[in-house]
Amino acid sequence: MPARYVARRVVQALFVLWAAFTVSFVILYMLPGDPVSVLAGSDSGRDITPEQLDALRHEYGLDRPVIIQYLTRLADVVHGEFGRSVQSHQPVQTMIADALPATAQIAGLGLLLAVLFGTGLALAATYVSWGWLRQALLSLPPLGVAIPSFWFGLLLLQVFSFRLGLFPAVGNEGLAGVVLPAVTLALPSAATIAQLLAKSMSTTLREPYIETARAKGAGRPRIHFRHAVRNAALPALTVAGLVVGNLLAGSVVTETVFSRTGLGRLTALAVGTQDIPVVQGLVVFAALVFVLINLAVDLVYPLLDPRIARRSAAVS
Numbered sequence: 001m002p003a004r005y006v007a008r009r010v011v012q013a014l015f016v017l018w019a020a021f022t023v024s025f026v027i028l029y030m031l032p033g034d035p036v037s038v039l040a041g042s043d044s045g046r047d048i049t050p051e052q053l054d055a056l057r058h059e060y061g062l063d064r065p066v067i068i069q070y071l072t073r074l075a076d077v078v079h080g081e082f083g084r085s086v087q088s089h090q091p092v093q094t095m096i097a098d099a100l101p102a103t104a105q106i107a108g109l110g111l112l113l114a115v116l117f118g119t120g121l122a123l124a125a126t127y128v129s130w131g132w133l134r135q136a137l138l139s140l141p142p143l144g145v146a147i148p149s150f151w152f153g154l155l156l157l158q159v160f161s162f163r164l165g166l167f168p169a170v171g172n173e174g175l176a177g178v179v180l181p182a183v184t185l186a187l188p189s190a191a192t193i194a195q196l197l198a199k200s201m202s203t204t205l206r207e208p209y210i211e212t213a214r215a216k217g218a219g220r221p222r223i224h225f226r227h228a229v230r231n232a233a234l235p236a237l238t239v240a241g242l243v244v245g246n247l248l249a250g251s252v253v254t255e256t257v258f259s260r261t262g263l264g265r266l267t268a269l270a271v272g273t274q275d276i277p278v279v280q281g282l283v284v285f286a287a288l289v290f291v292l293i294n295l296a297v298d299l300v301y302p303l304l305d306p307r308i309a310r311r312s313a314a315v316s
Helices: 003-030 034-044 051-058 068-076 091-126 131-138 142-144 149-163 176-204 208-215 220-237 240-257 263-272 276-305 309-314
Strands: none
Touching: 003 068, 003 240, 003 276, 034 276, 068 276, 091 131, 091 142, 091 176, 091 220, 091 240, 091 263, 091 276, 149 176, 149 240, 176 220, 176 240, 208 220, 240 263, 240 276, 263 276
């Protein structure tokens, strides 16, 4: 694998991290008010004087010019320091670390289910001989993308928790409490994988080398599940970052529906209170996960298809 190819992908990953931080900073700065004002408005237990508000703004650097705030926060992030929450005064790294395991449970199981369901549906839809059944199976992925996650989660709660009593409705306790949130998260990702893989399989099965394999006497299962899948799976691999992004974004709604404490709930609370250090820490963390997954895919892709690295070298 050419070193220039690897270096270019690493630089792109660093640029995405910088862009995520910068965009989040600009958006948060443009919001009316500031986190200190929100904190004062939500503190009904005591009155906060203007002098105390000014002291809090000075403590969090909110009284400095915007460009100084940006450069200071950027330098801190480069050194791995995200500051403290305006609301709880806890270190942002600690808050993310505490919330991560609960989200990792449902995201990990959701990713596994998405890959299994999406791949299985795409292979079944492109293998069956009956046209009506193929069309029925191929119509399921668009439906999965169109269904709102919160509606699907509420439906699962109504059927499997309230009526059948098979799974707990809320909470983080036990393996059973992970199943319904994971299935809710898996639905849109499985639909995306199924759509892309089914399209890629249909195109691959029309390639000349497939006809050559048939002419040599290869059976239909061997052609479908060995020859075609290997090449058809390459485009589907490129959506790994998109799938992970869907899981992280979907956790906000899913953890709210199932009353779970995780990164999703933490994000919703931080955005609602304009807790800038926490929001930026979560944005950078999500971007880091995204770029690491995509960087891994970019580095694995040339191993599966060496032509990618050769084309990159030729262009440069």
